[in-house]
Amino acid sequence: MSEPETLAEAALLITCLRGQPFTIPSNIDWHTLQALAAENGVLLPVCRSLSEAGAAIPDFFASAARECGVAAEIFSAELESLLKEFAAQGIDALPLKGPVLAESLYGDAAMRQCNDLDLLVRGGDYPRAEALLLRLGFAASSEIDDYHRRFVRNGVPVELHFGIAPSRYFPFDLDGVWRRSAEGTFRGSPMRVMSDDDLVLFLCLHGLKHGFSRLIWILDVARALNRIRTGDYKALIQRARREGQEAWLLIGCEVVREMLPRQLPPGMDAAIAESPRMAERARRVVAQMFAEDPKVINEIRAFYLQTERSARRRWRRRLSYLAPTPMDDQWMERYRISRNLVPVLRPLRVLQKYGISRVWRTLFPPAA
Structure with missing residues (x-):
């Protein structure tokens, strides 16, 4: 089309x-x-x-919507069952997105399309949680990385998280997320629920990670912003600034302003106006996001380096790309290569995988 x-x-x-x-x-x-x-x-x-x-x-249109609702109910039933299993083993589980997000933001677990289930567990609980999924008949469908692993059973994918996102690119205060989380239930099954502020920052991160390339991710941010009960948007921006997340938050807000202007809360708009320089940078990033090659602009590492104000943190992030990942460790173990060679082989593997042009754009993206 x-x-x-x-x-x-x-x-x-x-x-x-x-x-x-x-x-x-x-x-x-x-x-x-x-x-x-x-x-x-x-x-x-x-x-x-x-x-x-x-x-x-038209009937076909309504039928397609009903099919989405049926699929959402399948995921909801699976989530309810999993939460019961986790609780029985004494494992705290915090659902990310999926039916819980649909219920909290849209008032109905069947009102938001769902393609998989994401469950966050504490780092120390991850081995037990993974073993539980395997006992329940789930099969691993990916290798473990530095924040999650994918599983599938009967066509239902589950992503088991012990982190929010790759920490070397998007630092997130996990201890704080758990500390601020509250007890909740989904259809009677116990779970943990993110605080309103954490949910906004998480959804901004998730949308940014994917270049806000789907409207649902923009709508999620808009609805989450309007759910902040305290209305203290200035405090939210100040906290995001302290934790190095101000750029994500302001970019998320500017995307909402661009696509759903009346849904950006007035209080948030006023708080943003007190950070004119960062707001202007966020607007430039959003303009690039909607105008440039998605293959370039969706690169999360480039986004971080475009919006990070501190030169010291920018260089720390660049150097962190040379640190070995779990996949590098598995590759070296498979070929019986000494870990002493990591400082030499990691840069070569990155160049081989992505090419020098893409690596250069990632490490030194155009200024936002």
């Missing part, structure tokens, strides 16, 4: 998400609208918006 062919459908899609009054053009291509909504993970909220507006929704 070329851009001119999808312009009307894309405009209607975004208007539905903005919650503004709209009329449906007589020549709208419903198949294109459905494909765009599904691709962006917003078929369910768009279908609800169209229904509330009294639109005559």
Whole structure:
């Protein structure tokens, strides 16, 4: 589908998400609208918006939305079962995204498309949690990296996390996340729930990691921002600044401003205005994000280096790319190579995998 062919459908899609009054053009291509909504993970909220507006929704469109709802229920039932199993073993589990996020942000576990389940456990509990999944019939579908591993059973993927994201690129205060988390339940099964502030920062990180390339990730941030009960957005920005996350937060807010302008809370808008320089940098990054080659702009390492103000931290991040990963360790063990050679072989492996041009753009991206 070329851009001119999808312009009307894309405009209607975004208007539905903005919650503004709209009329449906007589020549709208419903198949294109459905494909765009599904691709962006917003078929369910768009279908609800169209229904509330009294639109005559074609059967195939409504059927596709119902199928998404059925799939969401399958994931919800799986999550409920897993939370019970984890609780029985005394393992705290904190669901990331998925049905819990749908329930908290959209009021219904079946109102947000779900492709997998993400469960965060404490680092010390990870071995027991992994062993539990294997006993329950899950099979590992990836090697373990520095923050998670993927498993699958009966077509349902589960990502078991002991970290939020690669710590060398996106530092996140995990101890603080657990300390600030609260007890909660999902359909009667116990779980831990992120604080409102942590949820906003996590969703900004998640969206940034993927270049905010799907509308659902933008809608998630907008809804999470509006759930902050204290309304103290200035304190949120100050905390993000202390923890090196201010850039993620402001980029997330500017993406919301760009796509869903009326959904950026006025209090957040006022707090952002007190950081004009960082806000301007965030706006430039967002402009690049929507205008440039996604293969370049979606590179999370480049994003970090574009927005990090401290030269010392920028160089620390650059040098951290040369540190061995678990995959490097496995490769060296497989070929019986001494770890003393890591400082030499790691840079060569990076260059071989990505090429000098991409490595250079990552380490020295255009200034934001």
